[in-house]
Amino acid sequence: MFTLGLQGSPRKKGNTRALLSAFLNEVERLGGVTRVIDATRKNIKACVECGTCEKKGYCPLDDHMQPLYPLLWKADLVVLATPIFFYGATAQLKALIDRSQALWSRKYVIGLEDPGRNWRKGLLLTVGATKGKNIFDGAVLTARYFFDAIGASFEGTLGFRQVEKVGDIEAHPTALEAVRKRAAELVSPFLKRKKILFVCRENACRSQMAAAFTRQLAGDRFEVESAGNEPAEQVNPLMEKVMAEKWVDMAYLKPSAISDLPAGWQPDAVITMGCNVACPIFHGVVPQDWELPDPANESIDFMRNVRDQVERRVKDFIRNDSL
Numbered sequence: 001m002f003t004l005g006l007q008g009s010p011r012k013k014g015n016t017r018a019l020l021s022a023f024l025n026e027v028e029r030l031g032g033v034t035r036v037i038d039a040t041r042k043n044i045k046a047c048v049e050c051g052t053c054e055k056k057g058y059c060p061l062d063d064h065m066q067p068l069y070p071l072l073w074k075a076d077l078v079v080l081a082t083p084i085f086f087y088g089a090t091a092q093l094k095a096l097i098d099r100s101q102a103l104w105s106r107k108y109v110i111g112l113e114d115p116g117r118n119w120r121k122g123l124l125l126t127v128g129a130t131k132g133k134n135i136f137d138g139a140v141l142t143a144r145y146f147f148d149a150i151g152a153s154f155e156g157t158l159g160f161r162q163v164e165k166v167g168d169i170e171a172h173p174t175a176l177e178a179v180r181k182r183a184a185e186l187v188s189p190f191l192k193r194k195k196i197l198f199v200c201r202e203n204a205c206r207s208q209m210a211a212a213f214t215r216q217l218a219g220d221r222f223e224v225e226s227a228g229n230e231p232a233e234q235v236n237p238l239m240e241k242v243m244a245e246k247w248v249d250m251a252y253l254k255p256s257a258i259s260d261l262p263a264g265w266q267p268d269a270v271i272t273m274g275c276n277v278a279c280p281i282f283h284g285v286v287p288q289d290w291e292l293p294d295p296a297n298e299s300i301d302f303m304r305n306v307r308d309q310v311e312r313r314v315k316d317f318i319r320n321d322s323l
């Protein structure tokens, strides 16, 4: 279970940082994996509305935003954390938010569906100095549309008023406890999922497709990883193409090695694709093999056929799940 925190306060020991840390520490205590991206320490350029993402589906600006796209898509839960600056998010975080337009375009202009979209969740954590009734309204609207762009359901806002000086949030009577409680509520269903590992040699075609279909169809029941024992440089472009024919978006994926799995990640099922890989031994798990043909260096029709076989196998697996 992966939670991504997006930190927007420029203050070193600010209130927002403390809130986000309390949230993420609780996620880790419960067994989740977390990562923070501090937007105020990155050089994320402002969107220039060049229109490339609407035509081609990616942002051409070469900066610290690029490694963030795959993280956003890997995340089960995204936490947007910002102080209120002039009724909205800070400029540094707003630049990151605006650049998520590339993901919006992939979905709403190009029509592709990221497999995590059905289950990903988003939460806004925020603080403001005044006690005004409407101080969070601007940030809440921005968060709502950001979470839609990145394919996350908006699970609401934890906002704290009259928080101004460094240390105010620690002195707040309920804030840190409320944040910990919300963290537990949001991550518990994810932590109950069974863990499935799909393995093939290069992690470029079959195991990527199997992971994507499983995430898309049953990401609420299964936490899915895929890996290869000789990972290729990149996923197979023909595979991306045939998945796009089914409107499944395979962008931002990179083949990874079994050793790249999160530390201590123990699958409940290991499924090999049929390429006689030397599968790692996970305690108490007998790998099952789906005996699928290898589509590497084959025609697009061959790839389509393998895609359809993978989809059928995934559907059967989900239907007959006895884990």
Ligand SMILES: Cc1cc2nc3c(=O)[nH]c(=O)nc-3n(C[C@H](O)[C@H](O)[C@H](O)COP(=O)(O)O)c2cc1C
Pocket (backbone or CB within 6 Å): 009, 010, 011, 013, 014, 015, 016, 017, 082, 083, 084, 085, 086, 087, 088, 127, 128, 129, 130, 131, 135, 163, 164, 165, 166
């Ligand atoms: C440029 C700027 C604009 C601000 N605008 C607002 C505002 O519109 N409403 C509000 O309640 N607080 C506003 N504040 C106060 C901050 O939200 C508040 O100090 C907050 O606790 C800072 O959080 P941090 O410690 O996480 O950085 C503003 C502060 C700054 C520096």
